[in-house]
Amino acid sequence: MVDITAQEIERCAPLDGVRTASRTSGSRIGFEDVSVAYGGLTVLKSLTLTVHPGEIVALIGPSGSGKTTALRVVAGFVRPSSGRIMIGDRDVTDLAPYDRQIGMVVQNYALFPHMRVEDNVAFGLQAQGAPRDVIRQRVPECLAMVGMSAYGKRYPRELSGGQQQRVAIARALAPKPQVLLLDEPLSALDTQIRRAMIDEIAKLHHDLPDLTVLYVTHDQTEALTLANHIGIMRDGEMQAFGEAQALFRHPPTRFAAEFLGRANLLSVGGLTAAGPGEARVRFGGAELLARNPHNLPEGRDCLLCVRPHHMRFAGEGAVANALTGVVQSVQWQGDVHNITLTAEGESLRMTCVPMAVPPALGDQLRVCFDPSEVTLVPEDAPRG
Amino acid sequence: MVDITAQEIERCAPLDGVRTASRTSGSRIGFEDVSVAYGGLTVLKSLTLTVHPGEIVALIGPSGSGKTTALRVVAGFVRPSSGRIMIGDRDVTDLAPYDRQIGMVVQNYALFPHMRVEDNVAFGLQAQGAPRDVIRQRVPECLAMVGMSAYGKRYPRELSGGQQQRVAIARALAPKPQVLLLDEPLSALDTQIRRAMIDEIAKLHHDLPDLTVLYVTHDQTEALTLANHIGIMRDGEMQAFGEAQALFRHPPTRFAAEFLGRANLLSVGGLTAAGPGEARVRFGGAELLARNPHNLPEGRDCLLCVRPHHMRFAGEGAVANALTGVVQSVQWQGDVHNITLTAEGESLRMTCVPMAVPPALGDQLRVCFDPSEVTLVPEDAPRG
Amino acid sequence: MLAGSRAWRLAVWAVVLPLFAVLYGLPIAVIVLASLARTWNGALPGEFTLLHYAEAFRSDSLDALVTSLMTGAIASTAALACGTWAALALRRRVRLPARLLEAVFFVPSAVPSVSVGLGLLVAFSQPPFLLNGTRAIVLIAHFVLVFAFTFGNVTAGLARVPAECEQIAESLGARPFYRLRRVTLPLLTPYLIAAFSLSFALSMGELGATIMVYPPGWVTMPVRIFALSDRGAIFDAATLTTILGVATLIVLTVLSRVSSRAMLR
Amino acid sequence: DSGVVTIYSADGLHDGSPSWYGKHFDAFTKATGIKVQFVEAGSGGVVDRLSKEKSNTQADVLVTLPPFMQKAASEGLLQAYTPAGGDMIEARDKDAGGLYAAMINNYPNFIYNASVLKEAPASYEALLDPKFAKKLQYSTPGQAGDGTALMLQTFHVFGGKEAGLAYLKKLEANNLGPSASTGKLTALVNKGELYVANGDMQMNLAQSASNPNIKIFIPAGPDGKKSTFALPYYIGLVANAPDAENGKKLIDFLLSKDAQEDVSSVAGGFPVRTDVKPDDENFKKLNAMLDGVEIWSPDWTKVLDGLKADVAAYKQAISGN
Amino acid sequence: MADLAAHAVASPRPGRSFRAGLLWVVPPLLVLLVLFFYPLSLIVREALAPEGEGASLLHIETVLRSREFVSGLYHTVVIAGSATAGCLVLGFVLSLVIAFIPFPGAPIAGRLIDMIIALPTFLMTLAFTFIYGSAGLLNGLLVDAFHLEQPPVDFLYSQWGVILAEITVFTPFVMRPLLAAFSTIEPAQLEVASSLGARPFRVIRQIILPASLPALLAGGSLCLLLTVNEFGIVLFIGAKDVITLPMLVYAKAIQEFDYTSACVIAVVNVVLSLGLYGLYRAIISHFGGGNAGRV
């Protein structure tokens, strides 16, 4: 079994043709073996991670896994118990937050309750000594960007949750920081504004290629849409890190497979190599072909990761990687149908475009998936 | 043009075969012409809405549209400036919150900072005078339900955002209220826990068929998965209300179409009837067939709503509702590819399962959609 | 925590610590030194002795300490109860009558303690209230003198109790008194303790009114200390002051432990 | 009756350890079984309190200084009582109406720091020397009994109120500031913070143990004569006393020969009984200090009548500086 | 504090049974009526209509015209004003350091300051004499160190001595509520502010100060009332020509047996306290205190 610790995160080779951040003169964020403890409890364990200048890195992970803590340590709100934090080429571990030139949106906004919205947004500019007319011009600009122009004169307590969150974003962006730390910045927003804000952030990033962003989210769409790289946190450790698409396509661990997108993970055995980067495995009575990017050794028991949307209805003819299952449930979710099947004693979920006549419960269905879209994943090391 | 005001919300006829709440003995929530003003500003305008016993109604709508306010007025935290609030058959407008027997999860949790997690959860039971052994049994049960069993002895400030939110949910559920008011209860949770929590709420609702739920969310998947009916709010008014699936399939307004799910809305003209509930319209040079559930009159200019995931690649043969467009952008989002086309001068988005070889920019694509899946929508009345 | 670099911190401390030492350390040190001095003829005391303490513990000074502690505790508790009650009753009331009432509750703090003592002595030495010569009149004097401060502290605290928590409590079925007991008051605890500490300390040091009304056998520490220093027994006065200070310190420390525990939550 | 007796007393006799009060109250309780309750305040304060409590009197016995005892008498706060050994007290030490009698005799004086000044300032005139600027302080007339006494003394020495006030006005140039307490000045003189202050013999004697630097003196007036007057602690029975019988017993006890015997040794004052002639150190010292000093007697009734005006005039005079 | 409570909840709370709710205020009000306002009324009555005389304003006029009174009034206002200002500044700085930049031993320091409240105020002046007196610690050291003729530090027996002593004694009254308020400031706000580049001084000025304004207000008004009414310190320092109203009350009532004048001055003193207090509140709310409570 492969032993996965934070120190030996599996890093996926980038796929061809995916976005790569333009390495510009902006500020790099570096965690060098950073640990953080609250009281006696270590909630961030020897994290090493570099966010290259101009890159967006998304951190995802279950609730309580240390994402917020990772941001707070970059911002300087908590001191690491060991390790160094770098911003650009400076070791900022001992630097005060106000000397770090970062912008931050925190999880519960923390707007200044006694200031009007516009004063909240102006705060950073004033603090950094921007001239008056710059402030006068920049504040409405930022408010417009988040669609809050009409609310400049209100106090935070007079705003709805989403409105507050947008003000928090505007406040962080106003001083045009080199480094942006976003902690679930869109969690209180509806899909539409959220999309608009994602576009806004993407645009911002495009306009300011130097902007380095560390982005905590629990929304994988957000992560996949915005980020160059994604880190998956678990229990204070970085479980997996890699280029967004690569991580999704070839998850290095079971946890990564399950956490980033949905996944069917089938226990397979009898691995034999089959061509470059491919392998043949045995699943119940069937023999399946899959990619083996992690070069799992022959004979190894492992998991086969099949994304629900990669499952297709197979015709009657002979196709590779075909399985037959019994429909357990059919769920409609607006733009998709979710179907659960059982095949070879394991439960399989598939997602397909809505059908006028969805299959009925108990129907036998023959499904298949493309060998190039399924990946072998090592079983996680036992935890604890 | 059709004039849409809060008083004349378009209500969609339920489609056949969709879930309908079992009308049991639980408590109905009724808004009768309720207005709420903060200071001079009316933020809820003559809302009339009934949530039937045992039903889940989701409120969605842009940030600041009055969703939270609607919940607060049911809970009794704000008094309506006019109108009545009914719970069950009682007029509770003048009743104190503690007499209303509701459970509520607010947007920023509002956990009691001076109590341990388990005491937070036990609070409602104690307040309502539950016997000790009931409390001792129920609290761990509720904590287990939200996956927080290990955290009972912690104080709220020692929890991450998502953990706090889960405690808030457990606290609201513990006293088994008849009426549950949930204000974005899952916003701080990652996709996995969120899915689990949705299932949990669905299960809960299944176990307690009397439980009436008013659910504010900005996540349409949540709304579509959980709710019997969905209300779409805008600027303090109920823009549209209807059975979840019906509202999604046959949005009564442009706003509803855009807000619930993504939509391509094509300006079409020359409407002529074509069979029961169907009509033929003209889009640029093409003639398209669509459903006309709102019985728009002939000759009317209107919008054609095509969901991105209903767009399909058309083969070479003659198919109905086919359009040719030029690929503008291709975006990969994990389980889908998003493609933007221009056809007849309008921009069209389509969503399809990930392709090994996605179309290239500038490619000509022929796409089509099933007439039964596209709907004619009236243009919204001019606003202001 | 006010984030700042280490140098900044050190700079702040370099300014504040000496200030602190001069303003508070020095006077306290002088009083303690005086309590230990046999003579003090130069800039610093000549010889040291524990005689004053031996004397203090032998004489009825300890009765005075107990009297002071009891007076402080009873008067402050009463003031806390009454002030909290008043603050709660006037909470969230914006209309004129409530505002006026609030002003009324502040009036006692505007009256010099001498006048309070005088007024009490006059008023309660004649029918219908004959209280002079009883301990009650001392307690009343202390109550009156600390009441407004308690009221003010609690009112300020109430303004900071998050409304949302209280609303949620109500939605969970907590009736006003239950909510008060389980949510409002616990969240208010730091302020209650602050109010109590303040009034307790005030009461421990109260002289002006006490000296006018105290009955035989209920001599508080300040009255003793005043008598001593008025007769030039400075070292004995300093000794009793030190004892008074230490006793108060102990009480306040215990209270603030409780408070910070309440605050942490 | 109730077995308690309540005494309101001007401060001064409870000082030290053992204190004269402490010693004799204990003895009294032992002898009679009556418990003594004790309230101590300024000499004016006790009378004021007595008068405020008139409708619900608490005290049985009042001890205070002139002119406040006279004031209490004139306000009807006292009742006549002739103590057991009353005939042993000289007439000038007793009220004609029998309302009060002296219990301990005492005389106002000055003190100086003997480690700084080689010798005591000889005269009142000498106190005006600029070397005493801010090094001299006396308790304020009207606020402290000794201060009032000092004012009366200047009136006497300079032969009239005008002249006395004129002197005090000149003295104000050296005076550090007002002081409500006479007692605290001793420590300041002892420390060298002040060189000269006023005081009274009984107190200063009691203080000299812990204030070794101080020495008592009485300056000479313009005529070269030293003079002072008696400022006794008077004792009287309170009108409407709740425990009048016990009060009488206490008065008798405090004026008894036994109690008077150690007035000088314990309290540092002069006994008032003519049949008591102690031979302790203090008594010798006290008598030595009064050697060659003329003792005059103020007319306390007049003093009382004029006090308010005098104090006002004094304030007026010194504020001219 | 009045408006703080009122504005604490801006949301339209159920306004039911306002009058009935107000009845709750009756018990404490009654207590205060008997224990405080009844005695106060006797004082006012004595001031307006002395016992044995008819109602007249004569006494009041005489007292108000007297030089003593005018000077007392002046000194009271000056001393109270300066001491309160001093307490506010010092209290704010010390609390800030203790709460946000704690030095080792800061909690003990905080306790020590609390202890000051409990000490009889006049004793502080005694300590001051030993420190700042002409033969005191400070002068002794300075004279020795620089071979001076005269003690260089000479402010104790003046108005400044009184003010310094009052600042020392009353600063804890500002610190207590301030420390309580500081502990309720959301740390995230300070964090965000500093991440936006705000240096400590700006954070203090723009975040901490506004958030602690109610406490500052409470502590300041407390201080003001206490300094207006303080007499132990004034009495014991005995600065020349420094007479305050409470001292006058004391002197008139106890030493000069002029109860009526004492009552007149006491009444004026009360009016003055309330007036200063009102003025102070008005100033604070003018400078943004209006929003202070609406957090």
Ligand SMILES: Nc1ncnc2c1ncn2[C@@H]1O[C@H](COP(=O)(O)OP(=O)(O)OP(=O)(O)O)[C@@H](O)[C@H]1O
């Ligand atoms: N002040 C604190 N004291 C003790 N433990 C804490 C404290 N703050 C956070 N923790 C714990 O540290 C762990 C990590 O917290 P963190 O806030 O970084 O989680 P997160 O990944 O941001 O979670 P979420 O998505 O729920 O916000 C959690 O288990 C939490 O309970």
Ligand SMILES: Nc1ncnc2c1ncn2[C@@H]1O[C@H](COP(=O)(O)OP(=O)(O)OP(=O)(O)O)[C@@H](O)[C@H]1O
């Ligand atoms: N206390 C208040 N005073 C004044 N205006 C307020 C107050 N609370 C809310 N509002 C306003 O009322 C409107 C509705 O607010 P509400 O909180 O109901 O929105 P919402 O639909 O819940 O939005 P979100 O999704 O962002 O939480 C908003 O425009 C908001 O600015």
Ligand SMILES: [Mg+2]
């Ligand atoms: Mg977090």
Ligand SMILES: [Mg+2]
């Ligand atoms: Mg909301």
